[in-house]
Each structure stands twice: as structure tokens, then as C-alpha cells.
Amino acid sequence: MDESQSIKTDRRRRRPALSCVSCRRSKIRCDRNLPCGACVRSKHKTCVYEPQGRHSEVTSAPVGPSHPADPLSAVDSEPAVSPVTSGSNHTHRGDALHEDHSTLSLNGSTPVDSTSSQSHGPSFDVRSLLDRIKDLERRLEDSTGNHSPQKNVGQPPTAEPDLVATYPSQSHWMNQIGSRREKKSEPIAMVNRCKALARTVKAQRMPVQNVKFGTNIPPREVTDQLIDGYLRTSETVFRILHIPSFRREYENFWLSPDSADLPFLIQLQLVMAIGASVYDDHYTMRKSAMQWVYEAQCWLISPVPKTRLTISGLQVMLLLCLAQETASVGQDLVWISVGQVMRTAIYMGLHRDPKKLPKMNQFRSEIRRRLWNTILEIALQTSVDSGGPPLIYAEQYDTCVPANFNDDQLKDDDTPVAVSPPEKFTDMSVAIAFRASFPARLAIARLLNEIGTQNTYDDTIRLHNQLSAAYKSLSQQLQRFTLGDRQPTGFQRRLVDLLVRRYFMALHLPYFGPAMSEPAYAFSRKTVVEISAKLYSTVFPAAAFSPRPLQSQINDLSQMSIVPDGDDLARFTTCAAGFARSILSQASMAIGLDIQNQLQEDDSLGPPTPRADLLNIFRDSAAWVYRRIYVGETNVKGYLFSLALLTHIEGLVKGLKRAEIADSIIEVGTKSMRDCVELLKRQTVPQPDEADTTNNAQLDFDAMMAVDQDWEYDSTMQNVLFNFTNIESVLGMQTGSDMMGADFSQW
Template sequence: MPTPVSQGDSQVIMSDIGASVPDSGANAASTAAPRKRRRPALSCEQCRKRKIKCDRNYPCTQCLQSKTAHCSYSPDSAGAIQHLKKGPSIYQDPIQINAGIPNRSRNAPSTSSSSHLPSDSTSPQVPLSDGTQTSWHSPGSEHLHDKDSAKSHERALLDRIQKLEQKLATANSLNPSKQEHELEDEQSLEDGKSSLDGQDVSVSFFHTLKGNSFFGSRNELHGTYEQKGRLRGTVSKTRFFGQSHWMYSFGTFDRISCMKVNPKNNTPEFAETMKTTDLNELLQRCKSMARAAKAGPHNKFLMNPNYRDAVPLRPVCDKLMMLYFRTHESTLRILHIPTFWKEYQQYWENPAAASSTFIIKMLLAMSIGCCFYQDDDQDWHAQSLQWIFAGQTWLASPFEKGRMHISGLQIHCLVINARLANAVAGDLVWISIGSLLRTAFQMGFHRDPKYLPRMLPLHAELRRRLWATVLELNIQGALDSGMPTLLHLEDFDTEAPANLDDSDLDETMTVLPEAKPRDVYTQTSLQIMLLESFPTRIKVVSHSNNFHSDPSYEEVLALGSTLTKALREHNTFINSVNAASLYSSANPQTQSPIPYVPRMFRNILDLCIRRFLLALHRPFAARAQTDLRYYFSRKVCLDCAMTMLQYPTSDPGDPSIEPGKQDDFTRLKTVSGGFQKGLLVHAAMVIFSELLSQIEEESTFTEQSRAAREPLKQALRGIVDLSALRIMHAENNIKGHLFISVVLAQVEAMELGVPADNLVIAAARKSAEICMALLSKRIPITATDDEYARHVENGSAADGVGLQGASAPQDIGFDTMMQDWTMDSQYFNLPDSWLLSGWEDNQPWGLQV
């Protein structure tokens, strides 16, 4: 009869597998009382916070009834619930396993030794058996196995863990292909996998362990369970775009019937249908012309270091500078207007005595003004690119200490603004903004001037205004690129600028004037209003691009409410200011003149905040199709998209618009880059998704419901028209125009209840013909793939192609405007094979995982 074995000798501490394995002598000699552990909380984190009873389900009943977006458990809570419901599992806590494995003793106990693993009364325990089916028992179970059987399974378990450690170490050191090692590890685990009380523990454990071992421990039990393992971004060629980037929303277009094969009715691929038409040929011709425009030599835009030779005549400079100050210096304050005009006058009195920094500031400001220049006497767009390159060259020159002054930071801000306005690598400004932010930090702009050595009030206010501008450029660039701001509110203490006009400050003052009341409109009011929402918007960017977990829906609603309140207050304030301005203009005898807020400034202020509201609610709006708790987000996104597309462009206070000319805001949307391009894509995605949802949700197609959707379809048609207008002026990428045309055809086909292929083909062909006609007027030549590849490789003009064939300098500027100076324009970043590969691979233009 075998010798009875104590319960502690026969059971193994599986929940603390990472601990070292002492021998039995050490365990017996230990007389210290075991440390009392705190009982793990069993309720979910949301019920614990609300202090209510939780039924410990996922999601729990309380979270479902309260419409809480997420129900999450802490790791200890998840482990305790697993133990209560199904018994303990050695695979339930990847963090604990991952932390313990590197220090695990790898010497299996000898068969002749009587040593065994120590027991712990506070840890879940499990006896080991010889069978493939292992049953979990409580510490008081009477079904005990003999000691030899327990030891053999202890050794088997340690051997399997040791094999996994060796495989992981080899994978980390040699870095072989992912697929090959996953197959090997899966096979290794399949050979020795166990079924623990009906729970299959095999490959899934290895994937969890492998995901945690390389970069260290991470808590995968927090956040949303369904999001585990997702990239939370979009990979396109060599670039990564976070969740706030418009490309991350391309999953919306997966529902377009012409983009993938329908396995139910075996519908032929759209790519095969395209081969039967001349659409491919039209697309290739458009691409050849766009390639020729990009193949221009870069040295065409380089300037002689003597920047004074590039300054136009004074009448042109006066007009361009007036255009700059009329359309800018509202939300982004860079220049002190009276000081600049004083230096401007001194320059024309003695050009040779002007400093190079002032000349560069003037050239950059004029390059922004060129975007709004609409006279027919001469085109200055090509010249403006030279001015931007001049400013960029000045920033890139060595001896950075010589640029560490206020004028240097102003030039840096102007270069970024000019690149955005003229679409010169506008999709990459987030990289340059990082340099701008660090330069401002190095110069101490993050500390309020009151903590710095004594300086003139004018210089102190300029520092506060420039710091607010740097913050705004940084957060806007981060949202556009889907990147983090790399900045926290605790990193700076610079106060907001004083509510003063530029005329209230000059270099002779030694005491800062008293700021005007909050309800008085000044040249700094819009920047102050925008800065007040900065803490909320930086949280939005942080949540949108957080790849660890999603925010709770309650937090999303709170942030959205704050932004909506700010938008409402701004609108009320501007309405009151403009009403007072109109009244003062009508009664000049009794009222002093009150400035009027131009429509463009008003639209930009609203746009700079509303686009954050769209990015905040967009992920939850997509879930509203299956979960009505998020319907509010769906409504908010649609309202934001329609509002941003339908801003009023002029009002009674704006300057009169000459016949045949565009107002300032329409001109900005037509020729500029930056977030104006992303705005079109974002809005189109939201509106198209809403149209599809409405069509799928209605039971019968009626004329009334179709008429109700007409405003949404009209908004998409407006995006198509705006895309054509951009191509006519300077845009070289036709993919936006083509794709929205296809989307409209898909919607029309769904409303008519007919197959979409024929309508989509016809719409795509019509779009390609329109774009080809628009491009051919600006770009009379084409370039092959080889010619363009040589240009990209050496940075010079392709042989006999590109802009060398252009006869006039202004054609150079038109041909290269708005193509963003990258190999793939970010208006619609489709693969090089255009539409075919995106539709054939069921991955429409951007890998979203």
C-alpha cells in the first residue's frame, strides 16, 4: 500500500509559475508565516467605480443596462473570476507567466529525489494526472495521486516551458520569418497540448506569450477585449498612419460591391470587368501626365543665396503682403504687424541695409499670399515655390545658434504655413513641426516670460503668441498624420497671450498695458479662444492615436460636450461682435468703429476645433451600425461632415468679390494642401457610410426616402466638383475625383435596385475622361515609369520629360503645385497599380489591420 502523501506535496502552484523552485529541505526549514495577500476584486472596474453589485459576466448586466461602452476587468479580477467559474488556469495571466519564465529553474528534479514544488494556501492548486484530460480540484479534494505521478507531470510541464523558452530565445536572436516560426511553435504545442476542464490550451497560449515576451510585459486584460492584437493604424508603403488619419477609415469602403468578389453569386472581379473596357488606358494616360509633372528637376526651385534678387517689384509685394494679412494672422499669430510694416518701409527705402531674416520673412509671407492672388497679369505660384525653398534652405543651413532668436522661430512657423498653403510636402509637416517644437523648447518658450530675465513687454507677448502658434501647429499636424503630439500639459507653463491689439504694443513700452475684457474683439481674440480648447483637443489626439486601448464612451461624450460647448460659445461671441460692428458702421456719429470678424477667420476657427470632434466620435460612429448605444456618435460625425463641407463663404462684412473671382475661403479650399485635403476625404467617408446605412436600414425604397437622402448625395457631388476644380488649378492626383464618382454610382445603383457594375464602370470612365482633359491643359507631356524612376533616384530631371519641355516659368509652378513633392500624393494614397490591386486584394488602398 503506497505511503499517503500530504496535500501540499501533491499539488502544484500553477498561478505563480514564474517563481523559483526551492527544494523540500528549504521549504521544511522555513518557519516564517506566509504573507497574507489581499483578496482580489471580483467586480468589473466600472461597477467598482460606481460602487454597485456586479454579476461578473463580460459584459456585466450593470454595464449593459447603463449603456457603458466598455466593461473591463483588472488582471487579478479576471484571474479570480476564472478560478471561481472554471478553476484556475496556468495560462490565464500572460503578464505573470512572461515575467516569471526568464528566471525559472530549468533543472528538472531527479527521479530519485523526493523534492517537490512547495504549496501555497493562497494560490490555486492543481494535481497532475497521467491522462490527457486533466480535471481541476480544490485544495480539499480527496482525489489525490501518488507522488511519483505528480513529479513526472511536473517534469513534463517544466520541459514544455523550457522548450518554449528556447524557441522564443532563438526567434528573438535570429529574427526569422514570422510565419515559419509560428508554424513550428504551433506544431510543438499541438503535440503536448492539454485540455483543462474543457478549456483548450494550445496555440493561443503561445501567441499570447510570444506577444508579451519581446517588448516586455503588457496588460492585455485592460481595455476592450476585441481590440487585442490590432495594429490600430494603417500601413502604406514606408509610412504608418495612426487612427486619426483619414486613411484609417478606408474600411468604410469595404461595402462597395464592385471592390471585391461576392462568393455567394460568384460575381466576377471588377478588375476583370475593367479589362474589357478602355478605362485602364485612360487611367494610365492620366498617371503618365501626373508623373511628368512630378519629374521636374528640383534645382528649378532652388534660389541663389542672395535672396534680395528674388524680391519682386514693390506694387506686387504690396499686393501679396496685403493678401497675407487679410487671410492670415488670426488663429496663428506669427508677426507683429506694426513692427513688420515699419521694417517693410525701411527695406524699400534702403534694400541693401535690410537683414536677410527680414527678407526671408517677407518672401515667405508673400508665398502664402500667392495662394489668394487671382489677377491675370502674371502667375506667381512658381516664384512662391522658390521662396519656400529659400526659407527651407535657410533653416537647413549649419550654425544653428545663429537662428536661435525670435525671427528664426517666426521663419520656421512661416515655412510650415507656406508649405501647407502651397501643398509642398504638406502631408509631412508633422516631422518639421517636431523640429519647431524642440527649437521653441530649447529657446525657453515653454516657460512664461515672467520667470525669465527681464524683457520688453512686446518681446514677452511675442513669445506667448509664438508659443501658442507652435502648440496649434503641433496638435493640428499630429491629428492630420495620426501621430502623437509628443507633448503634455505639464511640459509648459507659458500663459495665454493678452487680449490686446498689435497697435497696443510697441518697442518703447516698459510696462505691459492692461488686457482688454474677454468680450472685446482684438487681433489676438481668436488665438486665445483656440488656445482655451487646447487641453481638451490634446486629449482627443491622445485617445484617437492610443494603440493600447480605447477610451470609455463616457469620456468620449464628456470630451465631445466640451468641444461642442466651445464651438457654441465661439459662434455666439462672433455673432455679437459682427452685430456690433454692423451697428457701428451704420451709426458712425454715435459709435466708434468696431472691427468685423471675416468669414474666413470664422470658418477656420470653427474648423480647427470641429475636426477634432469628428476624429473623437468617428471610431464609435462605425460601431453604431451594430450597436445603437453609439448612434449619437453617428449623428455627430454626420453633422460635422456636412457642416465642414457647407461653410458659408462670404457675408456682408467681407470685401466685395469681383466677377469671376473666388472668395478667400473658397480659394483656400481650391489651392491649398494641409488639412483641407484631408477634410474632403473625411467628409466623403462619413457621408458615404451614412448613405449606405440608411439604404440598408429601410425596408422599402420610396421616393420620399430617396428625396431625404438627396442632401447627402449633393454633398458628395460637391466634393467631386471641388476635386475637379483642384485638378484644374494644380492637383495632379485624380484618385479622389474618381473614387467619389464610383461611390455615387454605387449609391444610385442601390437605390434603383440594379447591379452596380455597369453604373460604376460608366462613372469611372466619365471621371477619368474629365480628369484627363483637365490634366492635359496643364501638362502637355507624359513620362514613363522608367523615366520617373530615374528622376526619383537622382533628384534631377528625367531625360527629355517633365518640366524641361515647359516654355514659361509659370507653367513650372502650376505643374508642381499640390502634388506634395512625394512619390505618392496623400490626397488619395492608392497603390502604384492604381485601382486594380486594391480591388483584387480586398484591401482598398491602404492596409488596415
Template sequence: MDNGNEARKRPRPVVSCLRCRDKKLRCDRSIPCTNCAKVNIASDCVYNSQGIQSARKQQRTISPENDNADMSSFMSKSDGVSRFQGPGVVETMQSRLSQVEDLDIQRRLCRIEEHLFINKPSAVQHSNLCQFQHSEGKASPRSSTPGGAPPDFLGTLVVKGSKSRYHGQNDRITLLNQFPEAKKFIDSCADEPVIRNLANEVEYLQQRVLDTAYPKKRLSGVESAASFALKRLRRNLPPRAICDNLVEGYKLSFETSMRILHIPTFERQYRTFWKCPDLEPSEQSAFIPQLTAILAISFAIDQGHTIMDPATGSYLETDALDLVSTWIEALEKKERIEMSTLQTETLLLLSRHFRNLSYDKLWRVSGSLVRSAMLMGLHLPPHAFSEISVFQAEMRKRLWMTIVEMDLQASMAAGMQSIIPDLDFTHHIPQNLNDSDFDEMSTELPPAKPLHENTSSLAQVTLAMSLPQRLKVTSLVTRTTPEMDLVKAVVEGRRLEEFLRHIPAPLKVEQALEHYLPALLNTVMLDMFIRRPLLCLYRPLLLEDRPDDLSFMEIQQVCLESSLRILEYQNDFNPCTSNLNLPNIESYWNVFQICFRSDCLRAALNVCQSIKSAPSNSQMTSPSTLPAMRIGTPSYAHPSSPQSQFATSGLAQVVENLLEGLEQRIGEPESELKDNYFLSVVLQSVRTRGPSQKKMPLLHEAAKNTLQACKNRLLQSLPPEPPRRQSIPRPMILEQVQLPHPQTSIPTCSAQIQPMQPLPYAYPPMTHVDQWGMVSTELDPVSYSQYQQMGMFNSSDGNVSLYDTWGL
């Protein structure tokens, strides 16, 4: 040491970085270490170097660019510190020593405060003064706390078994912490028989007064809404054979990226339920709604392959979800904070998503689910509470990550801001473990498996590691304008691209193509969930053309490559274009359309934007090279490089393939005629060069052809009409009909029947768009012949007569 008066400290070896030490990982002591580099937090890789006294006096922050210069100057002043060669030298991080020491003191104080409140014999109310976030020299990317300090949670979490309730800073329970003596006395009242009995008598009298004063609101002997819904759910449950197939389908297709259940625990409850199916529904109150929601989710893929009874399929599509929702809303306050209830709410939201719930409603419901989870304290790190078991802690991590993911995706789909608070998600990332590796009796979790080893939680772990960056990007999207600094956007976008590149090998789409459809669906979901924020960030920046800006050219290329990849995913699931000869591909095609239909439409518009920006005389590659883009990953290559050039005709063909897919599904519930109409007009406008006067006839023709193709597809989908009833020729009837008065006779009917005014509901579908964008009902010869074969038109001029309408 330079100062001989200072106490000499025992020399210590080079230690791990703070993050590896906290997570008990093996650190390679490089700067940054491999573990921090994998999760893209290299700037947060900090070492706690004690004993370097000279660095304590430097109360300043040094940028990474000056690390080498400061390192050399520091080593020249230090005699007691060995000179290490290469990476792994702790002294290179001397600029952050003061911050590290302050954080270390704060963490120790936090632990002391925790122990002051943890050692309680009863259901514990945890300290509201502890800092539940863990920061290693820097806060979460989304944190706005000055200086990188983690924010405080000024609340109280009450844990009782599987129930948990978080009380905010203005709640009575939290405010009681200001008065320790009163709080101690109230806690001890549970063991005081006099006060306890008196309190029970007061509650009983209060109930009687309420029943007397408000008889209409509190009727005794009337079945509650929750009990009524539960009995109907039990009565309408499908047979076990059907349930077995649907439950198995759910486990294969959905319990991957969105982890909600612990499968061994659910299977044990499932077997117990079918062993005693005649038990009162109240004894299985939590399991029956949960099972019903799972069946409703799995039915979205089954689509009648397992369920042959139309009544059962109709029930799972409509009434089942309403009954589960009624049951949840009718629960008492304490039942609402059960872990199983929150799992059922999450399953209900997922099942509603597959019922074509609109994006705005999905966003509102997901926000409500986030608030329900925060009321149970899922946003707090579970390791800070000794009352939460190891099993419950891991399940809370999984469920919280699923709820956050669902709200993030719903927010991007609706174009709205996510309500997820600024949190450090470091302690919420689940372990890469299989469900069979732990259960309710586990006292500690086994070591997490490496990321190259596939587990039932690997997809969720991968998503959770990228969650802070994706939340940061989505918050930046709300402030994105065409005039913003492109360099900042590119920096954030590149970080997301790094996560796409480092998706573990078992979760690559190319690997899933060799297996089966559930694996393909799960890998596509993982890729799309990470890719969505990237496109949401870049898409508005393409509105202002900056051909000389390298950042703008990089954004163009990334958008085009990602869009082509999304459209190639659509071809993998489309039965008409897929090379996968797998059973039940139509059902997975339906699920893909429900989940990613809007993404495909936006990707097609990005391709149209690229066609518009392409020079008219460019000589580019052939369309056959386009599918190869799906195998590759986005690159930083300059857009003028050969690998970034695509044929305009090939890009147009990709959009036309999407239009054909939309046309095939024009009769499905999620289809929108406006999407077909809009995309066809946009494609024609960008592929046609020249003045607007030249484009207008072509746009008119493209719109008419699209509407005509949709009309023909719908006509083919209609069921055949029943045979028309044979009647006696009308002239014979008219000649025989006489008036009541013999003096008057009715003349014979003329050969020609004058047509009446056309009826509006008998017109054919819209087939013509005028120059103002209005649709007319002109009948073309093709439509007339088709409708005449159906028996709708019998007059020569195509008008609807009384003879046609009434069949006389």
C-alpha cells in the first residue's frame, strides 16, 4: 500500500463478479465474464475489489474507453497488488469501486432488516423497507432511478401457504409498521382468548345486522354464483377419453414458452379426480375450472379430431369459458389470492386469445391479470421471503414471467403501452429445469442445466433472459418518430438481434422442422416473441427516406429479412404450400393464423415498402433465392452487398402468396376482407412505376380481382342448396283458376312477366369499386351464370323478379 499508516489487510485472491457470486455461478474472471456476456449485461459485470485503498479516494466514474489508461496508472502506484496479464484482472474495474462498496453496505443493511422481520412464528408480514431489487452497479435497463439505485417497494407481503397478498404503502397493514408497539400487541391478540371471542361475537352480530338491513343482497339458502357455475362445469365435463387426449395436446403444444402449471402436480390431481369423479364439486373447486380451461385451449388445435360430438365442441368454444369466468368473479376475497386461482385466470386469458378476442379487449384483460398477480406479490423476488417454499418460489417465477409475456405481446398487438412496472427481472428468471426435477417436498432446487440442454422450461428461460431488453425497446417504441436518432434505435435493435442469434440450438426452427408440429409451433412462437419488438421499433423509422444514412440502410435490411422470415413461417404451416407432410397441419395452421396473422400482414407491408424503395433498373437475384433467407439470421451486412439484394418480382411473389393464403381463409372467423383489399391495392401501387393517372386503372383492376376471388371462394364454401320443390307449370294453373263471380273471368297469363324492382338482399356480393372507393353492385356475366345455376336468377337481364323471389 502507498500509505503505511493504514492497516495492512490480508491479501485475497481474485474473486468472481458480483452477479456470478450472487447467483452462485462459476465465473471465468474475465471482463466481462462469459455468464454476463451471455445475458447481454456486459456493462453490469462488476468486481468487488477490496484492499485497493487508492481507488476508494477516486469518487468519479470512468468510461470504458479509459479503462486501459487508468489501469496502467493505477498499477504504477500500487506495490502490493500483483500484476496480472490479460483478462481477468480485477483492478481494471477500479472506477466502480466506490459504487460497489456502497451497494454492498446497502445489501448488508437490507439483510439485517429482513432478519428483524423474518423470525416470526405466525404468518409473517415482511419488512416494507427492504430493497427487493438487486443491482450490481447499475439498475435494470428500464429503471429510471438516479444513480442506478434500485427502487424501494413500500409495501407488505403476507404469505399463508399457497395464498399471498401484497398490501401497498397506504394500506392499513403497511401503515401499522409505523407503530411497532401497537403492531406487536395486535399480533399477540390471536393468542388472547378474551379478545378473540369478543371479536368473533362482534363479527356474528355484524353479519346479522347486514342480513336484516339488506335482505335482497344477502339471501340465505340461495346457491351462490360460484357454486352454480362449478356444478355446471362438472356436469358438462367431457368423458375421460376425450379429456385425456386434450390434456396431452395441451402439454405438448402450450406448456413451453408459457409455463403455467407444474405438470407432475397437475397429473396427480388429474388422476385423483377421475378416481373419485362423484365427489361434491365443492371439494374439487379449484381443479375443475382449471381443467375446463385447459380443454378449451387444447380444443383450438384439436378442431374436432378428438371430439366427435358437436355439442361438446360447441360447449368448449363458448359456454365453458363463460362459466369459468363466472366462477372466478364469484370467488370470495381469500379464494382470489390462491395460486391455483391465478393459474386458472391465466389459462382463461390464453383460451380467450384462441377465440379471436380483439386486440383491445385482450390488452385490457391482460392488464387486469398483471394487477391480479401484483396483488399477490408476484412482482417481488420470492427468494427474499422465507415463508415461500422452494417449490412455490419457482412456480411464482414461471407464472409471473408468463403473465408479463402475455401483457407485453398484447400491448404490441394493440399498439398500446405495457403496464409492467420498472423492475429488475434478474431474480425472476426461472431455472432451466424439468418439472420432474423438483416438487412440493423439495427443500432446494438442483443445479440448473446448461442452456444447450433442452428442458421443459428452456423456451421460457430464453424469453425471460431477453425480457428486459424487449421491455426497454417497447417503451422506446412509444416515443419513436421518423425524425429520431437512428443510431440509438440501431444500438437497441442490435441487442435484440443478438438474442435471436443466441437462441439455444434445441429451440432453432431448423431443428423443429425435423420433428413434429408442436415443436415447430413452439419454436416459431419463441422467435416471433423476440422479433416483434424489433420490427415495432424499426417500422416507423422507414417512413422518412434517408438513402445516405448507413443506419437507415441497416434498418431497411433488417426489416426486410425479418419480414421474409415471418412470411416463410406462414408457408411452413399453410397446407397448400408446406413441405411438411404431417397430420393435423390444418389445425396448427389455424392457430398460427390466430396468433400471427397481423404479423404476417405487417411483414407483407414491409416487403411492399422495400419494393417501393428499390430502384426501377436494379438487376437483382431471382425469386428462388428468397426462401433461403429463412434459414439465415439477420446480419449487419451493408444493404448494397450481394446477399442483401432481392428481385422485385420475387418480393412481389412473396406478397401474392400471402394474399392467396388470406383468400383461402376468407370464411374463417378471424378473416378480414379489408386486409385482402388493402394489401392487394398496396402491392399493385408499389409494383407499378409511373404517374398516378397510369396507376389508377391497374389499382381498380387489382381491387376488383381480389374481391372477385374472395367471392368465388365464399361461394365454393357455401353448402349445396336443397333441391327445389317441383310445381305444376303456371299457365295450366292460371287457366283453371276462376273468380267467385261467374260473370267475370280471369285472362290467361301472358308469356312475358314484367320484372319488379330488384330486392337489396338478393343482390350478389360487391364486385366493382369506383373512383371514389365506393362499391357498386353491377352483375358481371360470370356471377350471373353462377347464380343462375343456383336457381336465384331466371330473368334474361339479370334482375330479380317476383318469380325468382317466391319461386312461383
């Protein structure tokens, strides 16, 4: 071949190839559809177009054994183009994106072609490849009419590749094989065909779900109140949602409920489940809240878990953790669920700051930072609640603290927004101020719950001082906000105060029991009592001065307000479970045991006189526990224990003899349990909207508990039923100890 022919060949090869590869090889006219008409008529398996763009010209090479003339294999570094199977009317966009990003650096560095260092191989621009893919998708939709399908609540959600980012570490299997792959069109086409068939096979194997999601949505006016209850309480401290985006989807939901995305529907139901705890004084939406929690659990354990590796899926998991606690659905096991949430977030790359990841806009960066911040807070909180190790280590994540933005400042576009100054109060100010105390709180949780830590009293005092400094700084920060136009709500200030002060009590509780007999730990005893009083007064400020009646008639409870003036925090701690119950229960028990011990140690000639404020708080706490049973709490042991301890305290104040105190405790305990049985009986009666779904079987409480029979007091029973004053067992400081371990001789 002479030089002129070689030049002509070069010029011909530099012209853009508009026909598909099969038509070019067969030298027939191509209609440039996808797939083209010739491939359809000839039943060709694949219809592939060569990539085009400013870097797609292929330099000519001598024809020979090492450089075949076949354009399908001319250069081994040619990027794979997502093929279309003849007779199919759709492509898989996720596969195309995956294949074209196969040579991207896993650490987010500049993408480099695997063979770009070879002198005879061309280099391709990733942007041109993406543009080519978009063009192919557009042409496919134009030719087949395959537009975006209508969203269906019953279908699994599509993954959000722009929000999901997995970044395997060095031990991941992807890093143990070569990243270079042969990108010849026929094999890659068959790989994609196999992927499509694999998805079909998986879909056929998927079991049929009997759960019908979204069948229990209340009317619009009720739903609005439930959502508002969540947004003004939990969401103001534990940031999970971008409120403008959520409200926009919420409005679209009411315009077309049947076309709502399933992930959003689950989010909506969980938001309502949390908001139901502050909806009214009597927790009338408890059953619906539990149903919404169960539906979310079913969705999360359904097949194809990868489709939930999205920001929306992660928000559902976080909302579920909060809803489990508020609705009392496996609230004792939330620490386990939080571990799954944290690992999911790490798999999605949320433990890496967005600055170290491939470029994303400000909106998505801040959403990721907010979610990681909330995951850390909930993981620490459940660690303290469950007694499990926090499993949080600063060297394992580098995500920064969220910036000080209002939600309406963040929009999903590329327009940068200036961060508000620290002194300006925004939607994130409380969460950011709360995060500043995180290291001190984490150190306490590690000291208490991790194996192998040396918990000396010097360590306790040191961590006490660290937490005191962090708490003082937090208080000053929140106080500065009160000077501006916008300031924290009462719920925000009181909830943060409750969540931080509990660490003082947790830190000193191990020494509370020994302090009853060891003066060296007197500081811990004083701290536990004073902090407990402040914790309870934070929720119920009037309790120290005017406690509620100890026990009203059951018929009177429905006519009275259980919480003062619809206070959100008081209503939340009365209706919800989880930390809302445990913090106040632990505080009231510590106060009661301290009063009892003081009265027993009193050696004055006159009758002992306990602190009036502490006695009032303990009386109010007994009434609070009873009201929790009225609104749906099923655990009555706490109420029995509180009344028995209160009766003993009042007997000591009156100067009663030991036998008289024992008789009073038996009488009060019997009456209180009869009342609790009546309350639980009422809860078993189906409500009007439950009549159709209630089983016909009736529970025979008389046969089960013999509550209608006369209970005869036997003096031998006292050491079994009301032998309860073991401080260590009450406060959980000794494993395996009997909760009713002490005898009446200690009274």
C-alpha cells in the first residue's frame, strides 16, 4: 500500500462513524436507531455504536496480527459502550454508568485510563463518555417511547447513584484484582446481557410481600398535626430531614397518593409515628404508630437491600430507631439497630468528609454531614441506654461538623451559599452546640461500658470536670442566642439539658450505693441526688412545690390533663418509651432511695423530716408512672416498686413500727395492682376502628391472675413480694442481683 493510499485511509478513519458497527462491517445502510432496523431484521444479538467526541478519533495503525483491522478490537483500551439487545426496548442506565466509571480511582482522584500510559493506545475523556451515554439514552427513549415510568408505591425504589458512594478499603475484594479489563464490545455486551437476565432471575425468585404499605394514613388535618409534632420536637435536635424537601414531597403526596415513592411513604409514616407521642395527652395514636414502625421494619428486611443504600434509605433507618423508642417497639434493642445504621453509613462513605470524595454540591455535602452527626449522637445515646460499648472512635472517621445553615438556604444545585456566623441562630445551631459536648460524653460512655477500662474514682472526678466545662460552654452558647431575633425553643433547651445532665448521673451512679456507707464517695451521692432533682424538674418544673395527686380514680383520669398546658417535653416523657422514660425513672428512684436512707440514718429525738422538695418530686414521680400506664404502658413493676418505697418513706416519717409499715405496703401494693389490672383490661377492649381486626378470643384475666379473689396477707410473703430495697440492684450496679434483695430488718 503506497503512501497516498495510507493518507486516504487515515482521513477516512478520522471521519465520525455514525453507523453501528454491524452495519459498517456488512457495508449496508444504517438508519441510526438504537437498535437499528438492520440489526432487528437480521436478529443480530447486539447493536453497538462506537464512541464519539472530541477525544474519540482513532489513530490508524498498521494492519497486522497485533493490530486487527476489526473495529471491535482495534484498541483494547476503548471504553465499553452499553449495548442494546435486539428486541428489547430498554437499557440499564446503572450498568452503563458502572462500566464507564470502572477505571475511576477509588480514592476520588482524577480518573485515568488503565492503558493511557501505552504510546499506541488513545486516551479518552470521561466527560465525553458520559455525554455519549446520555445521547444514547436520549435516542433510545425517542425511538422506543420508553419514558420514565410512573412511580408505584408497591415497587422497590430505584437506587440513587448520585447519593450513594461506596469506597472500599484496602481489604475489599475489589482491590485484590486488577482494575484493568478488556473492553471489547462483544464480551462486554454479553456481560450486560447477563446482568439484565440476572435481574430478571432475582425478581422471579423474590418472595411475594403480603404487607400493604400506606393503608393507614389518617386524614390530612390529623397528618398535619402529627408531622408538625415531629418537626417541632425531635427533628430540631436530631437532624435527619431537609425540611423544605420533605414538605415539597408531602404536598405532592396529597396531590397523587398512589404515585408516591415507597421510601418517602415509609419516611412519612415514621415521622407521624414519632409525632404521635406529642399529639395529645392520652397517646391515642399509639396503635397506628406501632403499625407504621412494623411496616418500616418489613420494608428494611425485604429483598434487594442494595436498593436501600440511598440517602432516603438511611433517613428511614434513623427515623426507625427514634420511632422504635417512642412507640415502644423493641426499644431495648435499638442499640443493635444503630450498629446496622452506622455500618450502612460507612459503606456509603458518610464517615469520610465530602471534601475528600468526588465533587458534590453543597446541599448533598451538608446532608451527609448532618446524617453522620445524628448517627453519632444516636449511637452514643443508645450506648448509655443499653449499657453496650459506643463503638465510636475518632480515628475511624473524618467527617466535619455540619455547617451553620438554615434548611431553606440549601438547594440542590451548584450555587454556593455563605455559611452563617456562629452567633446567628439557624436550624442547625442547637445540633452544632450539642455536638461540642460530644467528646466529654463519649469519654464517659467508654469508661462505663467498654471492657478493660480502669474506672477509678480519680477518673470519675476528671471526667466530671471535663463534662462540667463542656456543659458550661453549651449553656453559654445557648444563652447568647436568646439575645437575637430568633432563639432556641423551650423544648430544645430543656431536651439538650436533659440529655447532657444524664451523663453526670451515669458517671456517679456506680458510687451511689457505696456512698451510703463510705464518706469518701459523698460527692458522688450528692451529685446523683442533685442532678436527679434537676432532671425531673427540667421536665416537670412544678413538681418540687406542688406534686400531682398520687392516685386519682380511673374514671377521673380521662377528664384531667396528664401534662401541664400541653407541654411537649412533659407529654413526650409521659407517652414515649426509651430514654424519655429511663432518665426520669432512674432519677426518681435515686431520689427515693436517698430519702429512705436519710430517714433510716436520722438519730434525732423527734420525727425525721426529709427535704420537702425531694419528697414532692418522688410523690409526683409515682403519679407520673401511673399515668404512663393509663396512656398505654404495660410494665407495672415500676409503679409497684415506687408505691412500696413511698409507703415505706411515709411510714418512717410518721414513726410507724416495722410491722405497721409492712402491713401498709401490702395493702397499698394490692390496691395499686388491682387498679393496674383494670387499666390493662381497658386496653384489651377493641376500639371502634379495631373491631373488624380483633380476634374473637377473650383474655380471662380472672383465671390468669385471680385478681377478683381476696388476697389474704401472710407475714411470710413479705420477704418475697416487697423485699426491694437493694440499691445496687435498683440502679443496675450488680449483675444478677435480686431486685427484691434486702429484707425488712434493714428498714
